[in-house]
Amino acid sequence: xxxxxxxxxxxxxxxxxxxxxxxxxxxxxxxxxxxxxxxxxxxxxxxxxxxxxxxxxxxxxxxxxxxxxxxxxxxxxxxxxxxxxxxxxxxxxxxxxxxxxxxxxxxxxxxxxxxxxxxxxxxxxxxxxxxxxxxxxxxxxxxxxxxxxxxxxxxxxxxxxxxxxxxxxxxxxxxxxxxxxxxxxxxx
Amino acid sequence: xxxxxxxxxxxxxxxxxxxxxxxxxxxxxxxxxxxxxxxxxxxxxxxxxxxxxxxxxxxxxxxxxxxxxxxxxxxxxxxxxxxxxxxxxxxxxxxxxxxxxxxxxxxxxxxxxxxxxxxxxxxxxxxxxxxxxxxxxxxxxxxxxxxxxxxxxxxxxxxxxxxxxxxxxxxxxxxxxxxxxxxxxxxxxxxxxxxxxxxxxxxxxxxxxxxxxxxxxxxxxxxxxxxxxxxxxxxxxxxxxx
Numbered sequence: 010x011x012x013x014x015x016x017x018x019x020x021x022x023x024x025x026x027x028x029x030x031x032x033x034x035x036x037x038x039x040x041x042x043x044x045x046x047x048x049x050x051x052x053x054x055x056x057x058x059x060x061x062x063x064x065x066x067x068x069x070x071x072x073x074x075x076x077x078x079x080x081x082x083x084x085x086x087x088x089x090x091x092x093x094x095x096x097x098x099x100x101x102x103x104x105x106x107x108x109x110x111x112x113x114x115x116x117x118x119x120x121x122x123x124x125x126x127x128x129x130x131x132x133x134x135x136x137x138x139x140x141x142x143x144x145x146x147x148x149x150x151x152x153x154x155x156x157x158x159x160x161x162x163x164x165x166x167x168x169x170x171x172x173x174x175x176x177x178x179x180x181x182x183x184x185x186x187x188x189x190x191x192x193x194x195x196x197x
Numbered sequence: 198x199x200x201x202x203x204x205x206x207x208x209x210x211x212x213x214x215x216x217x218x219x220x221x222x223x224x225x226x227x228x229x230x231x232x233x234x235x236x237x238x239x240x241x242x243x244x245x246x247x248x249x250x251x252x253x254x255x256x257x258x259x260x261x262x263x264x265x266x267x268x269x270x271x272x273x274x275x276x277x278x279x280x281x282x283x284x285x286x287x288x289x290x291x292x293x294x295x296x297x298x299x300x301x302x303x304x305x306x307x308x309x310x311x312x313x314x315x316x317x318x319x320x321x322x323x324x325x326x327x328x329x330x331x332x333x334x335x336x337x338x339x340x341x342x343x344x345x346x347x348x349x350x351x352x353x354x355x356x357x358x359x360x361x362x363x364x365x366x367x368x369x370x371x372x373x374x375x376x377x378x379x380x381x382x383x384x385x386x387x388x389x390x391x392x393x394x395x396x397x398x399x400x401x402x403x404x405x406x407x408x409x410x411x412x413x414x415x416x417x418x419x420x421x422x423x424x425x426x427x428x429x430x431x432x433x434x435x436x437x438x439x
Binding site: 012030031034035038040043044046047056060061063064067068071072073079080081083084087088131132134135136138139142143153154156157158160161162163165189190 | 205208209210211236237239240241242243244245246247248249252253255256257259260263314315316319320338339391395425426427
């Protein structure tokens with residue numbers, strides 16, 4: 010059934026399939042553009058919203074917030090997209106119009122519950138962290154990514170097969186964090 | 198449990214209930230713990246932003262490739278228009294040739310038909326009211342079109358929405374009932390509010406399915422001339438039909 014297909018997509022994305030990443034983007038792009046026409050946004054803005062919706066979808070898959078699909082990926086992207094369009098129109102002081110289904114922004118909406126519409130601008134400290142995180146070695150970046158972006162446990166990381174035991178992972182993480190803190194302190 | 202261990206469990210979403218209580222307590226009373234938590238939480242946000250930027254750049258690269266492909270296809274669209282003029286000029290001779298070759302309607306229908314996704318009703322796990330509309334869209338998304346039709350048809354008049362006819366038509370089309378679908382797509386066009394262009398596209402496909410070439414051409418021409426939906430596909434299909 011459809012949910013099994015959608016859940017297979019989630020699994021492929023979690024395993025880092027670049028082919029699925031692209032296919033899902035391409036398969037839903039035209040549908041999204043056609044659907045967004047009713048809001049009379051310039052096409053560049055529609056593409057921008059589609060990409061932002063896609064980033065939110067992908068982040069939620071990778072962080073484990075979205076573990077199973079109760080609707081199709083298309084519906085998920087449309088719901089997030091609608092929210093972002095609404096937000097964009099509100100920011101531009103545009104009339105939302107009768108076509109916009111306000112019911113979509115209900116608090117109990119499960120899809121929207123999984124969306125984190127975070128401020129895209131980072132604080133000074135977060136920006137500094139981003140800069141120095143990017144200067145770390147590849148292995149440290151990958152390890153911290155697994156801990157903080159994917160929300161992996163030490164066991165999950167061990168199962169990936171890049172480390173021999175849990176203590177090695179703990180020590181490696183401590184070293185990475187130490188280096189990161191030293192670099193930040195030397196920047197101040 | 199050390200501060201480090203407690204924070205590790207927090208960020209790997211593996212805090213037990215007792216650990217959560219301990220976590221909240223330390224956050225309120227232990228300044229060192231709070232500082233370390235804020236550092237790691239900021240790191241989490243920074244890493245997420247880093248990944249978002251990388252992905253967005255990747256999507257922009259996909260988009261550039263798609264746009265350049267579309268430019269190539271626009272060039273061929275222009276050539277097609279010239280070709281179409283020549284075809285019209287040649288008149289009867291061309292149609293005689295075409296009739297000899299024939300059109301494979303089934304294959305044209307199958308290669309062009311895609312079910313329209315549910316873009317109107319967000320199905321939520323937490324919905325307390327299991328309405329007919331919800332049941333209908335759940336069945337629709339599960340490709341259980343007979344059940345979808347039953348539930349769509351059970352929606353009370355007072356709860357009718359502008360988009361419902363379109364989805365009932367989709368369900369009929371997927372249940373191999375093109376004539377029933379046709380009536381509802383025509384109604385959607387006549388109402389002229391929502392899914393009008395989309396309905397012209399599906400009316401063209403129904404005509405292809407029913408081997409009604411004149412009607413298919415009529416619907417495709419309306420779509421190309423008056424709307425901005427599936428135009429590339431409509432032009433390609435028109436070409437195949439000639």
